[in-house]
Amino acid sequence: MIAAWPSPAGGEYALAFDKGRKARLLVLPALFDEGNKTRRLAAETMRRLAGAGIDSFLPDLPGCNESLAPLEDQTLASWRAAAQDAARHFAPTHVLTIRAAATLAPPALPGWRYAPTGGAPALRALLRARTISAREAGDEVTGEALLEAGRVQGLELAGYRIGAAMIRDLEAAMLPDSGRLTDISQATVGGPAPWLRAEPGFDPAQADALAAVLVLGLNR
Numbered sequence: 001m002i003a004a005w006p007s008p009a010g011g012e013y014a015l016a017f018d019k020g021r022k023a024r025l026l027v028l029p030a031l032f033d034e035g036n037k038t039r040r041l042a043a044e045t046m047r048r049l050a051g052a053g054i055d056s057f058l059p060d061l062p063g064c065n066e067s068l069a070p071l072e073d074q075t076l077a078s079w080r081a082a083a084q085d086a087a088r089h090f091a092p093t094h095v096l097t098i099r100a101a102a103t104l105a106p107p108a109l110p111g112w113r114y115a116p117t118g119g120a121p122a123l124r125a126l127l128r129a130r131t132i133s134a135r136e137a138g139d140e141v142t143g144e145a146l147l148e149a150g151r152v153q154g155l156e157l158a159g160y161r162i163g164a165a166m167i168r169d170l171e172a173a174m175l176p177d178s179g180r181l182t183d184i185s186q187a188t189v190g191g192p193a194p195w196l197r198a199e200p201g202f203d204p205a206q207a208d209a210l211a212a213v214l215v216l217g218l219n220r
Contacts, residue, residue, distance in 0.1 A: 001015075001016055001017070001018075002014070002015060002016070003015075003016035003018065003057070005059060005085070005086055005089045005090065006085065006089060007059075007062055007067075007069075007081075007082045007085050007086070008062070008078065008081045008082055008085055011068075012059060012060050012061075012062060012066075012067050012069075012082070013059075013060050013065070013066045013067075014057050014058055014059040014060060014086070014090070015043060015046065015057070015058040016055075016056075016057045016058075016090070017046055017047070017049065017050040017055055017056050017057075018055050018057070018090075019050075019055060020055070021053055021054065021055045022093070023053070023054040023055065023093055023094070023218040023219070024054070024055045024056070024057070024090065024091060024092040024093045024094070025046075025049060025054060025055070025056040025057070025092055025093070025094050025095070025096055025111070025214065025218065026056075026057050026059075026083075026086060026087055026090060026092035026094070026095045026096070026106075026109065026111075027042055027045075027046065027056055027057065027058040027095075027096045027098070028059075028083055028095065028096070028097045028098065028101035028104055028105065029042060029058060029061065029064075029098055029101060030098040030099035030100060030101055030195060031061075031099065031100045031101060031122055032122070032126060032157070032158060032160050032162075033125075033126065033129070033157075033158040033159075033160070033195075034098075034099050034100070034122065034125070034195040035064065035098075036200055037194050037195045037197055037199075037200045037201075038098055038099070038194050038195055039200070040200065040201075040202040041194050041202060041203075041206055041207055041210070042058055042098060043058065044202065044204065044207035045207045045210045045211045045214070046058060047207075048207055048208065048211035048215075049211055049214060049215065049218075052211070052215045052219075054214070054215065054218055057086065057090040057092065059082070059083075059086040059090075061074070061079050061082055061083075062074055062078060062079065062082050071160060071161055071162070071163075072154060072161045072162065072163040073163060074163065074166055075163070075165045075166050075169050076103060076104070076119065076166065076169040076170070076173055077169070079104050080103075080104050083104045083105065083106055084106050087106045087108075087109060092109060093109075093110075093218075094109060094110055094111035094112075094217075094218060095109040095110075095111035095112075095181070096111055096112045096113075096114060096214065097111075097112070097113045097114065097116065097181070098114045098115070099114070099115055099116065099117050099122065099195060100116075100117050100118065100119055100121070100122040100170075100173075102116035102117065102118075102175055102176065102181070103118060103119055103173045103175070103176065105176075105181060107179065107180075108180075109180065110180040110181065111180070111181050111182075112181055112182050112183070112184050112213070112214065112217065113178065113181045113182070113183050113184065114184045114189070114210065115184070115185065115186050115189075115193065115195075116175055116178075116183055117175060118173050118174045118175035119169060119170035119171065119172065119173025119174075120170065120171055120172070120173065120174070122170060123147075123167070123170040123171055124143070126157035126158055126160075126162075127143040127146050127147060127157065128143060129157070129158055130143075130146060130155070130157050130158070131143050131146065147167070147171070150162070150164065150167040151164060151167055151168055151171070152164055154166075154167060155167060182217070184210065184213055188209065188213060189206050189209045189210050189213075190205060190206060190209050191203050191205065191206050194206065
């Protein structure tokens with residue numbers, strides 16, 4: 001089901017499986033194009049969790065999906081604030097971050113990080129895709145030149161208009177220490193990494209494997 005929740009940027013939406021059960025998981029999506037490519041995996045994992053008696057919530061970050069907030073205005077700080085607000089609203093017992101969402105995790109929640117990465121690798125992947133596209137169009141722009149411009153005026157990368165502040169944030173955002181969170185590797189989930197697909201896709205076995213890890217941990 002789709003649920004509304006009050007983010008700092010205004011009303012946002014979330015995919016929610018909520019029956020008021022004891023175990024409640026907040027899922028923070030991968031960022032930008034990786035979020036698009038992993039969204040069905042996240043949703044299907046949540047369906048499996050619901051079948052195992054676990055509630056879960058996948059909020060839209062401000063500026064993403066159905067959000068009315070401008071993406072260009074967002075920063076990692078605004079997304080961290082949104083993650084905290086989602087945690088207060090949905091009252092999760094645990095959190096799962098996907099990829100660079102590890103940089104947004106509310107620090108008080110235990111849980112997991114699926115294939116975590118910092119902001120800089122996420123930004124490099126976006127820049128690499130932009131340079132490949134430009135090269136195919138006959139433009140030999142470099143990632144370094146794009147980054148220099150992006151720090152000042154922002155960039156459009158993979159169809160996302162990313163503001164200058166977010167570019168600078170991503171460039172500086174290191175993967176934090178795991179703290180209360182346990183890392184889940186792609187080898188544990190199995191198969192090729194979904195964020196490396198040319199187009200969004202879905203492997204049911206990956207959702208089965210990811211859900212199995214989470215159910216085991218949440219039922220301890």
